[in-house]
Amino acid sequence: MKPLDLPAASDTKAWMEERAQTQLAVVREVADRFRTSPPPDALEALREWNRLETAAGNVLSPVQLLANVHPDLATREACEALEVETMKLLTELGQDQAIYAAFAALSPEGLDPLAARYLDKILVDFRRSGVDKPQEVRDRLKEINKRLTTLDLDFSRITRDDVRTLRVTPDRLGGMPADWVAAHSVEDDGLVTLTTDYPDAVPVRTFATDRSLREEMVTAFLERGWPQSEPVLTEMFALRHELATLVDYPDWPSYDADVKMIGTGSAIPEFIEKIASAAAEPMERDMAVLQARFAADLPEAGPITGVDTAFYQEVVRREQYDVDAQLVRTYFPFAKVRAGLLEVTGRLFGLRWEPVEVPVWHDDVASYDVFVSATDELLGRIHLDLHPRPGKYSHAAQFSLASGVAGTQLPEGVLVCNFPRGLMEHDDVVTLFHEFGHLLHHLLAGHGEWARFSGVATEWDFVEAPSQMLEEWAWDADVLATFTADEAGEPIPAELVEKMKAGEEYGKGIQARQQMFYAAMSYWFHQDVADGSPTDLTERMIELQARYAPTAWLPGTHMFASFGHLGGYSSAYYTYMWSLVIAKDLFSQFDPADLFAPEIAGRYRDLVLARGGEKDAADLVADFLGRPFSFDSYAAWLAR
Template identity: 25%
Template sequence: MFNEFNISNLENAKSNLEVLLTTSKNEIDELLKIENKTYENFVKPYEEIGERVNEFLTPIFHIDSVKNSEITTKVYEECLPLISDYETNISQNDNIYRSLKDIQDNYSTSLNDIQKKVLENEIRDFKLSGCHLNNEKKDRLKELNLKLSELSHKFSQNLLNATNSYEMIIDNYEDVKELPQSDLALAKFEEDGKTKYKFTLQMPSYLAYITYGSNREKREEIYKAYCTRAPENGKIIEEILKLKYEKVNILGFDNYAQYSLSTKMAKTEEEVVRFLEELALKGKDKAKEELKELEEYAKEDNITNLKSYDLAYYSEKLKKAKYDIDQEYYRPFFEQNSVLNGFFNFLNEVFNIKFTLTDAKAWDTTVNVYDISEDGKTIARIYIDLQSRKDKRGGAWMNNWHSYYINSKGKEQLPTAYIVGNFPPAKDDTPSLLRHDDVVTLFHEMGHALHHLLSKVPEALVSGISGVAWDVVEFPSQFLEYFAYDKEVLKLFAKHYETGEVLSDEAIDRIINAKNFQSSLGMLRQVEFALFDFKLHQKLYETEYEVQKVLDSVRDKVSVMNPPKYNKFQNGFSHIFAGGYAAGYYSYKWAEVLSADAFFMFIDSGKVLNKELAVKYKNIILKNGGSKDMDKLFFELTNREPSVDSLLKIDGIIS
């Protein structure tokens, strides 16, 4: 039923990929020989060839992120040029493009809406790949695509290496006395008969000290190490920007932002900038108030010049003072397995889907694999890898492996996906205990996964998250996040791992009340990242100095507190330089407007655990995947256009 995860033959991946790509190319050549091409005899098998390549490659690229080693990096770097060359050749094949165009023209009346969407997307993407250009320009695009893939991987690898190479050793208990016991236990070690504490730039460790570290100098030390990681990425950014600019110029665009928007819900550069600046304008006064409150609070410690490395520390103390939020109190109630099982119960209650643990093979013993069923029928599989490891890339993400579709023989292909996190790991005497923020992250990534796994679209190219516009792909993930703040939902899994005691109403109220603590500062931070990204791609900036000037100008406009000069945030901005968010980071906020507006339906119904509404959402948004434009699906769900004010209200920025 499902392909098993198996990379035992990893060292032969390159030769196996060569065989697969040669076979795929030959099969496409045979399809092109068909005289009377139809959707069934050309598009369907062409789609399946692409799926087969993706199914082979995804585990190979995935393992480099979750179990990084010299061999995974070597294999990644061997396979990357092969797949880049293959995909460029396919995407620039004028014969495939003209065949798709002919089918679109000749069968427009007999094709269904989903098939029309597949053709519309594919024809657009062929144009964006330069299939209409002369051979010289095609060859140059091929070179550019390969080089950009290599640079993205190098950017990510530099960041991982820099993260892993740093340690801050503390031997004075006074400097760690405020850390939660669980964080302290992870940092503690013995050397020469003395107790010491080790902090790294791995996210759980870094966050522990920057949030609770008593020694201001040590906070700055680890902050500086974090925000000056991988300085060599500055030159890689220069090269990435130059190559992207050349690429989109060849394709007929004025800049990369314009190229990026050709596949998104937002239509113009002006629309995106206006949207972000509106958020900044509406949130800035409140953000200034939030910062002033924090500065006043820090004065109690005789801190009269609050710095960036003080923000997390004093924010946590102020939050605790205002809402009595003590993360150490909460973490025993969020034991990883308890959270997962309760989360699954919630998803079963609202979406009518059941998760069953399997003994399927994965890449690490801490990874759990579940089959998902609906009305007694298995419909999908999910791999969940939540604990941080030294060989795992930082952050959290969902990775789709197989897509749901009906193949040319009428058989169902079931979807699979991976969820990856970097939550505090279990130790011999302590299970993995999560922060509430980790719980929210889990809900977020599951939102992505369900968007992919619950699809019932028969065409792989627009099933699940395939074909979904990038600036709305975060809608289902952010929508699900809101449920992580609901009392009824939290009571399903917030149980003390030792006593079984359920988290009290009062304690849950504190989490809910604290949700919008410093929400304006948080929003402005996201707007800063998004505006920097977008403006950076509106023209060519050729030097590190120019890149820094763009970031500085954005900060001057939207931020209420600028970081120190040594902060080189851009060198670690992997979302846009090693991921798919270039000129698209605004998507988080764009999609958040949809998710907030959709969640208001549940609030307005008077019942957050509203199964009828949840099933409607599942049937309209999740099951349709990328087969319809999200603005149409959103209107079908809510019967209204989305409003920015819904987001500002739900974040407590306006009333």
């Protein structure tokens, strides 16, 4: 087996269209066999369906990636059309009563536990697709699924492409880092162009001493996607509710939660309240410090808002914790951070990253073949696409290019981020480690027999936990010393890292409550439809922000309009905090004095990461911890 032979960027559209039709032909061939002469043997049937799911993934994975990263608009649009076509076909298969009957007739007797799990998952999928419903209901479900695919693509396109710009005079850039200023040249008309992409938006919000510039940037950032995405989201929420009720669930959150660790939709607001309550005192303590420092500069301004929070959190960290983010960033040049990330993760999990020159979709992309250090076995290939450009996905995420299946194909994954090319904020470094955790999960769990369990195939409210745990290595002084360096070549001092950690601890109450605002918005936007009381999304957002967030609504803004997680995560944004609870428990098993201890890292790799979806996430975690996961580690961390 070898990784994919990707085409030159200019040939991607033709390559993807040909690949899609070849793979979809396999899907149709297997489906036809189940309709006309289904395999009577359960194991044979599962292997055939595995071939179908592998082929379907071989279309969906690359088209979903390329629709978000390819520089050519026609290629992106062609990939979106292929996704719609593929999802339409899969919806039809999920409601095919002849195929369902073939699987329902199979006996799990004699199957090994993993094959039996696969059969059970297939049957659950069919039932959740409405296979047992009358024809008119199945027809309506097909319409809904097709429309939801289109709406999700529309929402992604809006949030990806709506990059706003500010044009300002150079004198307004006071407080900005020198290297950042040098990278923003004054144009012929005497102005400097700034965008709402992260490499501009985050530094301006954090460092700009011109408050009006911060306000313009924050407002522009929060207005992305408005007003175009509101009707898209409103229709999406309504159709999700209709879909759920057609397959006998009371609402979308219940339908969505039924296959997650949390189990029930009603448990979501309970969890949100639990975290909000635990974070109330830490948030109040953090905000009192922030408000006092803000009022010292602007005593007549009233309560601090989102215009000033990032700036004054930086002021507090600089003045009270002796952490100067502009000094910190001098230790994190992008090239050293990327190399350090590979060194750290390679050492931790026994891997070797070998650079390879292969055709890719853009010159920014760096590709690596991944080997097991001890045996030199090729595990797969990764691609790092880490800088912003027009038409590219504007957040940070791991995309699959190919799901690994033993004896059939190697796993191949892509990290898509938007980092500066020069010096990085430490928050960027943490984000890079986090997203790379997903890539590791995809890679290490891509060597089993069943495509269904390959890669990040666990319950969706667990998938963030391994990535959140890997962030801990980006906070360890000894780890950072191995790859950081300022202009003089000196690594970041351990005492500075300790101050950074203390400064980060200061803001965790604020962060937890901000996350609960997002989680509440994700849940209630959906649940309000079920309750028969859908409200104007802006009004509901303002209400939830007042209830959960550390700061009030900034008048005139509509942050939900670009909150991309309303697409993929739907009602389940609680996932990030649910996963963090588990991540803190997982990390409690590591020795802070030796984060590279091979025995514990190896157990974690083999019992959690490498298993993919072969067990329920709670069981994977219990295998590693030797007990069920607990809230205790998170609660202790939040309270201290």
